[in-house]
Amino acid sequence: MIRLSRERMVRLAGLFREARDRRKARRQERRQRDRRDGACPEGMAPLRIATWNIHSSVGTDARFDPARIAEVIRGLDVDLIALQEVGWHHRGEIGLDQFAFLAEATGMSAYAGPTKHNPRAHYGNCVLCRLPVIAFRPFDISAGAHREPRGAVEVVVETGGHPVRVIAAHLGLDPWERAQQVDRILSVVDEKPGLPTVFMGDLNEWTRNSPRLRRLAAAFGDVASPRSFHARLPTLRLDRIYVRHARLAAFEVVRTKATRHASDHLPVRAVIGVGDVAHPSSDRSR
Numbered sequence: 001m002i003r004l005s006r007e008r009m010v011r012l013a014g015l016f017r018e019a020r021d022r023r024k025a026r027r028q029e030r031r032q033r034d035r036r037d038g039a040c041p042e043g044m045a046p047l048r049i050a051t052w053n054i055h056s057s058v059g060t061d062a063r064f065d066p067a068r069i070a071e072v073i074r075g076l077d078v079d080l081i082a083l084q085e086v087g088w089h090h091r092g093e094i095g096l097d098q099f100a101f102l103a104e105a106t107g108m109s110a111y112a113g114p115t116k117h118n119p120r121a122h123y124g125n126c127v128l129c130r131l132p133v134i135a136f137r138p139f140d141i142s143a144g145a146h147r148e149p150r151g152a153v154e155v156v157v158e159t160g161g162h163p164v165r166v167i168a169a170h171l172g173l174d175p176w177e178r179a180q181q182v183d184r185i186l187s188v189v190d191e192k193p194g195l196p197t198v199f200m201g202d203l204n205e206w207t208r209n210s211p212r213l214r215r216l217a218a219a220f221g222d223v224a225s226p227r228s229f230h231a232r233l234p235t236l237r238l239d240r241i242y243v244r245h246a247r248l249a250a251f252e253v254v255r256t257k258a259t260r261h262a263s264d265h266l267p268v269r270a271v272i273g274v275g276d277v278a279h280p281s282s283d284r285s286r
Contacts, residue, residue, distance in 0.1 A: 033237070034226040038249040044273035045160020046249070050076050051168065051200040051239050053084040053265035056123070057098060060231055061261050066098055068262050070105035073128065076254065076269055080129045080157060081108075082168030084202045088116060088123035099126050113138035113153035113168075124151055125201070127168050131157040141169060141184045143177040150177075152185060156195075162274045164246070165192065169201040175212070178204065182212045186219055189244070196274050200241040202265065208237075220244045224251035228266040231259065239268045247273035 040046040052073075057066040073081060087098040099122070103110035106128055114124035125138075135156040142149045152169035167185060171178045189197055199220065205213055217223065220242040227234040234253065241251060251270035259266050 035252045036224070036248070036250050038271075040249045040271055040273040041247060044247060044275035045162050047080070047157075047159045047164055047198075047246075047272040047274055048078040048269070049166070049198060049200070049241065049272060050078045050081040050254075050267050050269040051084075051202070051241060052081060052267040053170070053202040053239065053263060054086060055263040055265065056085050056088050058263075059261045060264055063261075065262070066096070066101050067105065068258065070102055072258050072262050072267065073102070073106050073108075075258070076267060078269060079131050079159065080127060080155075080166060081267075082153070082166070082200050083126045083128065084168075084170040086112075086124060086126045087114070087121050088118075095121065097121070102126070102128060109133070111136050111138075111153060111155055113151045115142075115149040115151040125153050125168055125170055127153050127155050127166065129155065129157060131159055133157055134163055139184075139188065141171075141181040143172055143174075143180045147172060147174075147177060150181060152181075152188075152201075154188060159274055163195065164272070164274050165189075165195050165197045167197065167199045169199070169203075171201070171203045171205070173204055175210070178212050182215055186215070189219065194245065196245040198241065198243055198246070198272060200239075200268075202238055203240050204238055205240075206236045206238060216242055221246075222248040224248060224268060224270050226251065226253035226268055228253050228268055229264065231255075231261075231264050231266050234266055239265055241268060241270050243270075243272055249273050 054069050057069045099110045099112045108128040108130045111127040114122035116123040137154045155166045171181050222243045224241040225237040228239040229236040249271045254267045
């Protein structure tokens with residue numbers, strides 16, 4: 001039988017309390033990074049947005065169901081949504097144009113940025129939008145001929161009389177590849193440095209303090225990075241929304257019965273305030 005002195009018992013109890021407090025602090029930090037409940041400041045125009053990797057409309061139940069994807073998008077009730085992994089013939093129904101289908105099923109306009117082309121189907125990024133679009137440009141961010149083609153979509157929309165640039169992308173799997181892609185995206189941002197800008201998509205970054213994320217944090221004022229992957233047990237913060245010269249008022253990962261089954265990623269939804277009201281640096285979440 002092991003006997004412990006009173007002093008050692010007190011010390012062990014203190015260590016247990018410290019460990020409990022650290023776990024509690026980590027849980028609280030995770031909750032703060034997973035959700036923000038704020039209102040768009042008076043005088044700013046609200047822009048409701050989302051990003052979602054739809055896994056070619058194949059859900060976690062292995063069902064190909066683009067109608068289910070469209071139903072989720074309608075339920076998000078956003079002005080603009082960036083989609084990744086739209087289309088392609090080796091998943092689901094051959095010959096179905098998922099870009100056109102989702103546009104018709106949601107009543108939104110589709111701005112496609114396919115990265116793979118096939119006579120029977122295309123695959124890549126898409127922005128669905130119900131706002132007036134001032135400019136649209138897909139651009140290549142591929143990191144070499146021997147890597148999977150990657151692309152981004154740049155859309156400038158108007159909300160409340162204010163122009164807002166949205167860049168949507170799906171980054172590569174290797175760190176060196178993503179570093180080149182972040183360089184390319186930031187060079188596009190710097191073409192119009194004063195324009196309110198949102199950059200969002202599936203960044204394939206799961207290390208919190210990676211050099212790529214640090215570069216994006218330095219270039220943007222705020223970020224939404226809730227746990228969004230895997231849809232059944234979200235632990236990784238792959239899907240992010242970065243905001244510059246605007247106010248990130250609220251964000252959340254949308255976890256419902258429908259979203260848990262529709263794709264292997266969960267949608268990330270946010271409300272952005274655009275206008276002349278400055279947002280305090282204390283609201284930054286990096």
